[in-house]
Amino acid sequence: MLCAHLLCFAVMFLLISKRLHGQKMGMDLFALGNFLLGSAYVLQLLEGGPAWSPMSVVNHTLTLASPVVYWLGAMRFFGHAVPLLSPLLVFAALYSLAQVLVQWSLGPVARYAMLSGGSALLFFVMALTVIYGARTFAKDLYGEMVFFAALISGICVLNALKFMKLLDGGLDALQMDRQFQLVFYIYMSFLATVLPPSIVWLVLRRLTDQLRHIAARDPMTQLLNRRGLTEALQLSFNQRRAEHAHLLVVDVDHFKRINDTYGHHAGDTVLCRVAEILQATARRGDLVSRLGGEEFAVICLHTDFPGAMHMAERLRAAIETQTIDIAEGGHPLQCTVTVGVSQGFADAHALEAALQQADAALYRGKAAGRNRVETAGPSMATASYA
Template identity: 60%
Template sequence: MNATIILGMLCVHLLCFCVMFLLISTRLNDRKMGTDVFAAGHLLLGLAYCLQLLGGAPGWGVMSVVNHTLTLCAPVAYVLGAIRFFDRPVPVWTPLLTVAGLYTVAQLLVQATLGTEARHALLAGSCAVLFLGMTVALLYGMRTFARDLRVEMALFSVMIGGICVLNAAKFVMILTKGLPALDMNSGFQMVFYLYMSFLGTVLPPAAVWLVLSRLVDQLRVLAVKDPLTGLLNRRGLVEGLAAHFRSRMAGSAYLLMVDIDHFKQINDVHGHQVGDAVLCRVAQTLKHTARQGDLVCRLGGEEFVVIALNTDHGGAVRLAERMREAAASSRVSGDHPPEPVRCTVTIGISLDFTGAEALDEVMQQADTALYRGKAAGRDRVEWAPAV
C-alpha cells in the first residue's frame, strides 16, 4: 500500500463524513453549532484530494491551482465552524471566498516569479502557519471560552499540532529536495497521509460527540429553566435547594413567595404580550435584587419563589422589602392604552428551614402569609408567624 491508496481512502472518508455532518445540521434547525460548516470543510478537503489523485505528479496547471486553494480553504472552514460551535455568529462564505481569491492570486504570482516548487512550498508553509494558529487558539480556549472542555481542547491541540509539524517538515523538504519530496511513494508522504487518515478518523466523531454533549447540556438547562423568564422552574429549585443543603456549611434558609398584584387586570387591559413583558421585568428585578447564591424561581403564572440562603429573619425581610421596592419602581411600556404599566408585588415569607424536604411545608407558610398581605391591600411584605 502506498500513499496514493491511502489518499483515495481518505477522500471517501472525508466525503462520507461530509454527508454525515450535513444530515446532522438539517436536524438541528436554527442552531446548527457549526455542523453545516464542518460539512463544507470536509467537502473542500475531499474535493482537493480527489483533484490531487486525478492530477497525477506534482506540477503546474489549473487542476493543481484549484487543488491548493481548496486545501487551504478547508481548515479555514473548520475554524469558522468551531467559532460557530461556541455560539459566536460569524459569516462563512465571505471569508472563504476571500481566502480562495487571495490565495489563488498568490499562487499565480509565486508561480510566475519563483516557479512550481515555490508554489508547493507556499501551500505547505501556509498550512503550517494556519495549523499553528489553530493550536494556539485551542490552548488559549482551555483557559478562557472552553474551560469546560479542557481535556478535549488539549487532545485537539496535540493532534492539530502534529499536522502543523508535518506541514512544516514538508515545507523544509520541498525547499531542500524540490518536487521529488512530494513523490507519493516516499516514506514521508506515507507518514503524512497516514496521519491525515488518523485525523480524518478521530476528529469528525469527536466533533459529533461535542455536539451531542452540548445538546445534552441544553436539554438539561431546559429541564430546570422557565422558558419565558430564564429563571429556575420548580424542578430546578428543588435540585438547587438539595445541592445547597448537601453542603456541610449550609445555614438556614427562608422562602419568599412573590405574586404580581392585579396581573389578570394587566393582561385584560394591555394584552398578553405586555403581560409577558411584565413577567420578564419582574423576573429580572428579582434576579438582580437577590443576593449571590440565592435561588430565584418562577412557579407558574404570576407566582415566583426566592430562596434566601444562609441568612436570618431580618435578612430575609430586608431582601423582601428591596424586591418589593424595586418592582414598584419599574415600568413596562403599554400598548392599549400606550402608557407605562406599573406593577407591584406582594411577598410572603416563610419560617426558616434547614432541609430540602421541608420545601412543601415552608411554601405553604409563605403562601398563607402572601394571601394575608393581599387581603391587607397588596404591595407589601408579610411573614409567617412563629409557631
C-alpha cells in the first residue's frame, strides 16, 4: 500500500508539473523523490529481508537520495534555482561507494545503521530548513511550515531510534521488535497519505497568491494599481488604527507632448522611470501606486502634514533632477511633475475623499505653472481635477 501511494502521487506530481509549464514550483522534483522512495520500497519487498547484494545497495541509495531530492524540490518551490542532476549523481555514487567500504570493513549492521543515521540527519536538516523558512523567506506560510516541520521531525526521530536499536542489538533485535516496525510503517504510510495533498495545497496557495499579486499590480510599472492600493491601505489601517496618512497625487507634466514628440515607447520609458524614482524616494512602508495614464499616487503613512509636504517636495525634486534615456530621441530627456497633497485621513474608506482633495490641489498646481507642490484646503474636499 505504501509503495502504491508513493508511486501514484509521483505520477500526480509529474502531471501537475507538466501543467505548470515554465514555473514548476519543484513539483517535478517532488515527483522524482516519490518515485525514488517508492522504488526503494519495491526493492525492499523483493529482497525479503536484510541482505548484501547489488539490489540492496541500490535500495539504500534510493532511500537516502529521496530526502535529498525533496529538499532540492523545496528550494525550487521557494524560488531558488538549485541544480538536480549533478548533485544527485555525485551523492548516489559516493553513498554507493560508502556502502561497499562499510560492508567490507564493519559489516552489515554498520551499513544498515549508516542508512538510518543518514536518514535521521537529512530529515533533521530538512526540519531546520523548514523552521528557518517559517521565520524568514516563508513568513506568509508560517502555519504550513510549522506543520511540515512537525511531520519531518517525526520521521527524523523514528530513524534516530532505528539507528540506536541497530547499534544496540544488531539486525536481529530490529527484526524482533515488531511493535517498532509497525509504528515505523504506520507513520510512513501516514506521511505518504498526508504530505502529497499538503504539497498540492501549497502549490495552489502559491498560485493563488501570484494571481492576487498580478491583480493588484500595474503590469507596466509593477506598482500597486487602484485595487492593490485600496487593499494595502486597508491592511495598514487594520494593523495600526490610530495612525494618520496623507495622499500625494503625482502627475507627469506635459506627458502628451512627450508622447507626440518622441513616441509612445518613450512615454512608457518615462512612466517606468518615474515609477522607479517614486519607489526609491518614498519611505519604507509608504504605498506607491499608478492610478492610470501618467498619474501616480503615494500614500505617506504614519506622518503629519509637514512630513507629507516634505515628502512631496522630495519626490518632485528627485524627478526633476533625473535624466531619462530614450532611444528614439538620441539624447536624455528630463521631465517634471506636479504634486497634489490631501488632508490627513485615518480610514481606508476616506481614500476617495482624499483623492478628490489631492486631485483638486493638483489642478491648482497645473493652473499655476506645473512643477510644483500644492495642498488641499478644507474647502477643497469636493473639487475635482479634469
